[in-house]
Amino acid sequence: MEFLKKLVPGFVREDFFRKLIALAFAILVYMMVSNKIGKESLIPDIHVSVKLPPSLVMIDEASCKVDVKIRSSEKRLSELVAGDIKIEAKVDESLYVQNKPYTLTLRLSDVKAPFGVTVLEIQPRSFQLAIDKLMTRNVPVKVSFAPGGTPPEGYIVEKVTFSPPEVAVSGPGRMVSSLEFVSTAPIPLDKSTTETFDYTIPILNSNKNYLTITPQEILAQVEIVKKSNSQLFRAVPLQVLTGPEGKNFKVELVSTPHIDVTLSGSKAALDTMKKEELKAYVDISGFNEPGLYSVNASCSTTRQDVHIESIYPIQIQIKLTKIN
Template sequence: MAYHPFRNIGLKLVALSLAALLWLAVGGEETAERYLPVPLEFQNVPTGLEISGDPPASVNARVRGSSGNLARMQLGEVVAVLDLRGVRSGEKLFHLLPEQVRTPFGVDVIEVSPSSFSLRVERSTVEDVLVVPEITGRPAPGYVMGKVTTDPATVRVAGPESRVQQLTRATTEPLSIERASAPLQERMAIGVADDQVRLLGAREALVTVDIIQAPVERAFADVPVRAVDVSSSLKVSLTPATVSVTVRGTRQAVARLTIDDIDAQVDLSDLQAGRYTLPVKIAPVGDVRVATVAPDHVAVRVRP
């Protein structure tokens, strides 16, 4: 087929005009430079390894291009890329070159700062840690906080080996017991203090806080002390013969208690005639516990 240079001459002239206008528009723009904070992207991290410490989140790049191209750059178009393919665990020094910075067409990278930095690469590990709820506030007057439980009691975490080993617990968002007079149960979010350690599985825990009546104390004077496990052939005298006992428990349990409910004893098993100083023991009294016994020892004389 014969070549006709003037075929579609109109379209060719339009294309030539557009190219000339584009050349004039670009060629007429001044070349400019700009310093930019550039996000740092880590690629091809080997399976089973993680970056530890505080790696830089960004670097500074000096870029050059036409003022129009620089003005039209969008967030995320300029990214520094560090390829960790084949890296092994340990402290490593990495270099970052201008050609490792991804830019749009017409923009060149002249300089990257810092051009080198250290990274610690560690083995990734998984552990179970306790969930310890954060409790704030005080119960209503006359009440105290009792047993605190979480469900689940532990949570699985993952991260760089050294960071996971330092982590002793996960915690929850604060649960207020301010002026509470009854048990509380809330579903709370779980978190860890180290931002390089991440949760696996459960993200919430059911926290149960028992709110119980505050214990009260009551003192009983002149509680008789009796000798137990003494041979029938022996005579015993105790000095003093009575003690003072202070008990602690719930208001209802302490109020029901009488002096006859308190059994103060000294154990004389396997003792022969003689003089002894022996401890005074109080037999258990339901849910009430003994706070003090005064005196807590008595002089014992054993005679045939």
């Protein structure tokens, strides 16, 4: 203690705390005065951090920049770096009107500057924001295949089934409501693809800044089948199948005595198929009374390498007349 007394002059030790307070005030006054008479500077393109309520979302943040005029000592200004000045403003949901721009007005108190820096002005003081209601809806998924990728000749993609078949898309209402579908990333196919397969595939999102998709990946089942050709056989004559009672009726094919039959199968099988190998008929064995009836036409063949795809017309008008 005696050592400190010798080291610190007596005039300093006397009434020490009062002198310490006076020194602090002197430093504060110096800083305030130097700040008042300091140099002004305009800091351009300060990003405004906009705080939104949970029910709203920003569409475009390009306009969220302002210039800030400040005053400080020349030394302090030379030490400022990007990011030292921050601006944060809140959107008042009660002032939001749907489908109209929101005018955000900044206050000087919204600007956070380092100690010793005074904020003088914000340019512009207010600007418009593109804001929309947050919307979430389920959107169907559309398949996308890699360019040039196809199964080998004779095989086709019959269908693609997704699990889940829809994904949830969240974002600005005007974007989400106009979205008809989302696409998968390209699914690869090549000449060795001859069987049905499952593939986990991401969902493409070209608006990641505004839209979120859940889930981001889905399971796709790609069904590969052999390609089948088809061929139309026109005017195949109709036969009438009757039961025991049918012998007592005269049968008249009112609408048409012929039908058109479409067959499917390999090209080689269809090339050798003849119309005479088709048996087209109507069955009236269930009718016991005379009258005008509508019955379905049928067709069969003994060939195992072709399949009957369709018959036209399928319904045939017949007239049964009692034979005396």
